[in-house]
């Protein structure tokens with residue numbers, strides 16, 4: 602929808618990859634709609650995934666025993682987070698929609714993207730003690746997890762519901778921060794299917810993006826994942 606701001610957090614090393622093609626489609630289609638699109642290309646940025654002392658500029662709240670959660674919360678309040686974190690938080694703050702684009706690694710997101718979650722979604726910025734889930738500090742935003750797998754759709758269907766692995770990402774992270782969750786977009790086994798099928802999957806993503814702003818978020822409750 603024209604005027605909407607979208608942040609795509611992208612975790613693939615290779616622009617010619619299938620994930621790279623999905624990213625390109627999203628940038629082109631959303632830009633065509635009049636959205637302003639920002640991409641955090643984590644590998645290209647050499648994004649630091651480790652949550653360390655380096656994320657705090659200046660003095661520590663408690664130099665005797667380092668506690669990452671407490672230190673980043675305190676640093677956020679006094680404007681003492683490292684520059685790369687402040688930049689990512691600004692992008693999140695401005696966005697109406699966050700799209701995460703990645704290949705599934707060990708039933709989860711790649712470490713570089715998990716590191717983005719660990720470091721950017723700081724207490725005080727994304728949530729607070731009494732402000733979590735529907736009351737999270739990133740209320741009013743939408744998110745969408747778009748990922749590819751190695752395993753086929755059929756294998757995932759027989760081995761159990763893929764929704765289980767969405768629980769920590771969608772509910773544990775995004776819903777916790779108050780973000781509403783759109784249905785995930787999963788491209789199964791792009792390495793194994795035919796060229797024709799790959800093209801079909803790319804077209805389906807373009808088509809979905811065309812009506813994305815009309816979608817209702819999922820009911821991100823335990824029932825959606827484990828019923």
Ligand SMILES: Cc1cc2nc3c(=O)[nH]c(=O)nc-3n(C[C@H](O)[C@H](O)[C@H](O)COP(=O)(O)OP(=O)(O)OC[C@H]3O[C@@H](n4cnc5c(N)ncnc54)[C@H](O)[C@@H]3O)c2cc1C
Pocket residue numbers: 613617618619620621622703704705706707708709748749750751752791792796799800803
């Ligand atoms: C550490 C690790 C852990 C993993 N864990 C899991 C796991 O738990 N579960 C699981 O299911 N999988 C797992 N995988 C597999 C992984 O999820 C897949 O390898 C990945 O999702 C494939 O996506 P890709 O973008 O890298 O594919 P690519 O190999 O980049 O792309 C597939 C094919 O699409 C082609 N292509 C790219 N763009 C286009 C285009 N525009 N038109 C047509 N063709 C195109 C490419 O040339 C390539 O031939 C794991 C992999 C690793 C490395």
Ligand SMILES: [Zn+2]
Pocket residue numbers: 771772773776777820821822823
């Ligand atoms: Zn939820």
